[in-house]
Amino acid sequence: MEPGDSARAIALRNKDRVGGVLRALREIVLAHGHVSRDQEHVVADVFNLSHAEIRGVVSFYHDLKTTPQPPVEVRVCQAEACQAVGGRELTARVEALLGLRLGEANDSVVLSAVYCLGLCAQGPAMMVNGRPLARADERDLRAEMPP
Ligand code: FES
Incomplete structure (x- = not known):
């Protein structure tokens, strides 16, 4: 499974939930350790938002890491x-x-x-x-x- 596919499944699972974007991004971090640019685009696509909107959320929250982190x-x-x-x-x-x-x-x-x-x-x-x-x-x- 490609990282983008997994992010899509996570995003789809959260699409209709209250706070779905943040839940999806948090789950992606838990699953992959960080949110890549490609995964941001996947979340934007699933939630029908712009990449800039997703980038804004990711850059606001310290816990939404954008690079691999030490264990x-x-x-x-x-x-x-x-x-x-x-x-x-x-x-x-x-x-x-x-x-x-x-x-x-x-x-x-x-x-x-x-x-x-x-x-x-x-x-x-x-x-x-x-x-x-x-x-x-x-x-x-x-x-x-x-x-
Ligand atoms: S000041 Fe609240 S936990 Fe440290």
């Missing part, structure tokens, strides 16, 4: 509540552990900032491959990383 994504909260309980120190320790700065990636990990994970009362918080970690420290990160 592990680590996000560390940088918002105020987490900063008040050690978020900056956690960030520094995670950066040292991974050998990356916020916004950097290597072949296996991408490290990025996030501005609130909804765990403000249990900070500092971070997320590893979509799994939220409350009162996080670098030991949590070690436990979440693949061997």
Whole structure:
């Protein structure tokens, strides 16, 4: 099956659903790791929208990646509540552990900032491959990383 065919099946499955465009794009990312330009065109075709409209949605949402990503994504909260309980120190320790700065990636990990994970009362918080970690420290990160 061609990537475009799979994207078409995903788009068709979501065509008549509320929020169908966003659902389809999210499913494509889950299935393929990112949304390619060809897949954007497929979604535009199925939803009878212009490619520019789909491009606008994809470029607005940080989670709709447009290039292949490393297998592990680590996000560390940088918002105020987490900063008040050690978020900056956690960030520094995670950066040292991974050998990356916020916004950097290597072949296996991408490290990025996030501005609130909804765990403000249990900070500092971070997320590893979509799994939220409350009162996080670098030991949590070690436990979440693949061997
Ligand atoms: S401020 Fe960090 S989770 Fe809300």
